Each structure stands twice: as C-alpha cells, then as structure tokens.
Amino acid sequence: EAQVTQNPRYLITVTGKKLTVTCSQNMNHEYMSWYRQDPGLGLRQIYYSMNVEVTDKGDVPEGYKVSRKEKRNFPLILESPSPNQTSLYFCASAPWWANPPQHFGDGTRLSIL
Amino acid sequence: AQKVTQAQTEISVVEKEDVTLDCVYETRDTTYYLFWYKQPPSGELVFLIRRNSFDEQNEISGRYSWNFQKSTSSFNFTITASQVVDSAVYFCALSVFSKTSYDKVIFGPGTSLSVIP
Numbered sequence A: 001e002a003q004v005t006q007n008p009r010y011l012i013t014v015t016g017k018k019l020t021v022t023c024s025q026n027m028n029h030e031y032m033s034w035y036r037q038d039p040g041l042g043l044r045q046i047y048y049s050m051n052v053e054v055t056d057k058g059d060v061p062e063g064y065k066v067s068r069k070e071k072r073n074f075p076l077i078l079e080s081p082s083p084n085q086t087s088l089y090f091c092a093s094a095p096w097w098a099n100p101p102q103h104f105g106d107g108t109r110l111s112i113l
Numbered sequence B: 001a002q003k004v005t006q007a008q009t010e011i012s013v014v015e016k017e018d019v020t021l022d023c024v025y026e027t028r029d030t031t032y033y034l035f036w037y038k039q040p041p042s043g044e045l046v047f048l049i050r051r052n053s054f055d056e057q058n059e060i061s062g063r064y065s066w067n068f069q070k071s072t073s074s075f076n077f078t079i080t081a082s083q084v085v086d087s088a089v090y091f092c093a094l095s096v097f098s099k100t101s102y103d104k105v106i107f108g109p110g111t112s113l114s115v116i117p
Helices: none
Strands: A004-007 A010-013 A019-025 A031-038 A042-051 A054-057 A076-078 A087-094 A108-112 B003-005 B010-014 B019-021 B024-026 B032-039 B046-052 B059-061 B064-069 B074-079 B088-098 B101-107 B111-116
Touching (some): A004 A087, A019 A031, A019 A087, A019 A108, A042 B101, B046 B059, B046 B064
Antiparallel strands (some): A019 A076, A042 A054, B019 B074
C-alpha cells in the first residue's frame, strides 16, 4: 500500500529535550516536505526536499532541522524544542513530475511542556 | 507574496442543503496550481482537486463542484445536498513554481464545515 508513515503519532515532551519525528514514504517520490498545522493558520511549510541531499527552507524553518540522506526518509529534528513548537505536524511526498498534489502522512501531534 | 484567504472560519448547514466554501488567492505568478484538501475529524488530509492556472473550466465530481475564476482570483468549492460525512475542515491551497518544481505551497486557514442531521 502506497503511504507516507510518520512516527510517533503523539508525543508529549519537555522544553529542551531533543526529538526527531521520522517520515518515510514507499512510493519512490523525489519531493518531500514538512508542515505544521495551527488553529486559524492552516498548514505552513517548514522545510522541503526535492531529492537526496537537496533541502530548502519553507515559511517557518526556525527551530527545525531536516536531512535527506535516503530518498525514502525525511526526518524532522527539533534540537531544543520549545512550547511554541507544540503543533500538529504533517509530512508529505510527491513525484517530481506530479507535484502537486502531495500525499500526506497521518500527522504527528507534538506537545512541548 | 502569495496568500490564500478563506474568509469563512466556520459554517453550519442542515443536511441536504447546498453549501459553498470561498477561496480567494493572491499571486503575481502566471503559472500556478490551486487545490482543495479535506480534513475530517480523524485528522488526515484528503486531496480533492487540483487546477492549474491555464484551465478555468469548472469541474464537477459527484456532489462536489469547483468554480475557478481568474478575474476575481477565486476558486470556490460547492457541496450539493450536503451530508453528515461532509463535516470536516476544508483547506484551499496555492502552489507556485519555484526552482525546478511547484515546491512552495501556501495553505489557507481552513473552513470548518458542520453538517447537522
């Protein structure tokens, strides 16, 4: 089954404790992206990657890091999480020739206390 | 700068009523895509439709229809004979060409639709 898998689905943690949200897709897509969803703001793009070792900032990259060492994986790293990063996060992927639309994962709800 | 506006924050309708969700976008690019996603209470994002800027034909898919008007920069979504299962948050989004692909995506704030039985 074609899918984008995010882990964990839910996480409660404390300020300053490094965390990684993994994202993996099994569709051999070149393009991958991370978004955060906040009430009243819709989804905002954090980072995106057009292929292995190629990443670029979206609209709200501050406080986040990403890496794309393998085509299928695009982890989102919060080196020192803060409460304002409490949000619902989505990973998405798409083939280069059909972007958009993007296929979304089921989301990861992060709570940072 | 690009922007997507969904002025209706919340809408409630009674089942079987028709409802239109408004979407207004801003971009200086001449080549772009517009699309709609549905987010049901379970939280996943479901792709509904994509339109490119050169195709102003309206589209109908079952009870769903979309009206794209470049003159007013609008891409409105109508649900005919609404059903309870249509209750969800609906996002309109704009994708503009950047570098080698349409990688910059701007979402509107969403419209929460409640269909009351």
